[in-house]
Amino acid sequence: MKFYNTAASRMRGVYLSYVPASSEGGKRKLEARIEEHVMLPALEANDVTVQIKACGLSRIDTKTVLQVVPNVDQIPVGNEISGVITKVGDAVKMFSVGDEVTGILPLDSECPGCAEYCVLPEHFLVSKPVSLSHADCAAGLGSGLRAYTAFHTQVPVVPGNIVLITGAASADGVVMIQWCEYLGAKVIAAVNSPKEAEILQKLQPSLLRVIDLSGSQSIVDICLQETGGLGVHCVIDNGASASFYLSDFLIDSATLKQQLEQEPLRYTYETDPSPPLSPTSHQIGSLLAARGHWVSSQPDLQLDPPLSQTLYLKGASLHFMFPAVWTLSGAQLGSYLGVLEQVLKHMEDGVIKPYIYKSVGLGEVCQELVKLGSYGTGKIVMKIETRS
Incomplete structure (x- = not known):
């Protein structure tokens, strides 16, 4: 060094x-x-x-x-x-x-992107289009990679499919919606507040439905209503809530309760006032259509037997969203650069x-x-x- x-x-x-x-x-x-x-x-x-x-x-x-x-x-x-x-x-x-x-630094990069300079191998970079600003590339490349990973390598979305996207008002969610509409799919967007719903409807007025998860109506009921009781073809979650919580159980041991309440490592930069609302894993399983697809961003997702049985009876498939796998596998690097170039092309074209x-x-x-x-x-x- x-x-x-x-x-x-x-x-x-x-x-x-x-x-x-x-x-x-x-x-x-x-x-x-x-x-x-x-x-x-x-x-x-x-x-x-x-x-x-x-x-x-x-x-x-x-x-x-x-x-x-x-x-x-x-x-x-x-x-x-x-x-x-x-x-x-x-x-x-x-x-x-x-x-x-422009490019995306790998997980094992020694250098931060938030710096004046960084050093990295050339095969993690692609040429920046002249028509795009540096800020646009930095804002859209990662979200575009997630959308490509979901809809071209994990889930076969075709025109007319109905896709539920949770956390739809996030940067990734907005790009996911745009990519779905480019493929001809209809989108039900789940957000966490009325303000998010208002902003999203202005950004994407063509949405099939916007669901405010802070409201009283069940996300399962809404999705089944919009699909005639058949369920959605695909769910892209921004994390799924547990189907049960610590407060549901009586724990006599104060020491055990403290251990369960505390994560092994707390980070001071993660001082969110409250976690974003997310549907439970059982709700997602209930609103999926037969042979539906669930793409989850929850790394510690656990399927209990009733949920597993529901997915089994529907012939549903579960996928995990982890775009960094592109750079962790040397065999994927050639395809990876082509994906980044396609994302930038969609940005140039306004998709x-x-x-x-x-x-x-x-x-x-x-x-x-x-x-x-x-x-x-x-x-x-x-x-x-x-x-x-």
Whole structure:
């Protein structure tokens, strides 16, 4: 590891770093902070150095990152980047100094996207179209990859299908809706508040139905009503709620109850005022049509026997949404670059129109990470004018 002389000595980047436990025997916590002197990895033969112009902010699945890269002291923040190449390795063939590029950093990247520079292999990048801004690429590339993964590699959506999308007012949800409509599918969108419903209906007026999960009407009843009792062909969830909760049980042991209530690791940047509303796994199973498809973003999803029996009787299939698998498998990298290029082509053609809720500077990233999840709609994008 070393500093690059080509970059200013005061290199800055954002990381989730461990902070000491507040009490003896407490768990370590992760806190977002700006490091003023970021150490860049040495440039390997196939690596490039990218001057970051924009980076999309997304919730960090810290549990998965720590499984892929265990025993790390800090986690880089930001992976949907767009910028300009300032240096190339000896074996780089795809790009030259000065090329504008965009891409998604892999989970095991040493460099954060929320920084002035980053170093990564060339095969994680594609050329940025001239007609698209750096901010648009950073806002739409990751969501577009999720949509492609769902509708082209997991679920065969055809014109006329009815798709339920939960968390539909999120940045990913908006792009999912746009991709569904491009494929000719009809969309039922589930949101968490009347305000989200109002915003989404203005953005996507062609929706079949918008369901406010904070209301009293059952999502199962609404979906069955809209489909004539047949159920929806596909569900794209933004996480599923448990079908039962700790409060449903009587636990005599105070120690056991405390252990069950506390996660193994709490993160100070995850101080959401309240978790977003989500349908339960049993509700999703009940509203699926025969031979329906369920694409879940819930990594710890558990199917109890009654739910499993419901899915079995319907001949339904369950898929898991984990777009990072594209970069974790070397065999997928060739196809992966083609997918990113197709996503950018859809953005050029207006099929995908990412909605940027707000733009922030590098110094504001830490405070915005705490708020992620409380915004109704759109993407937060870090924009930076890096010193040359």
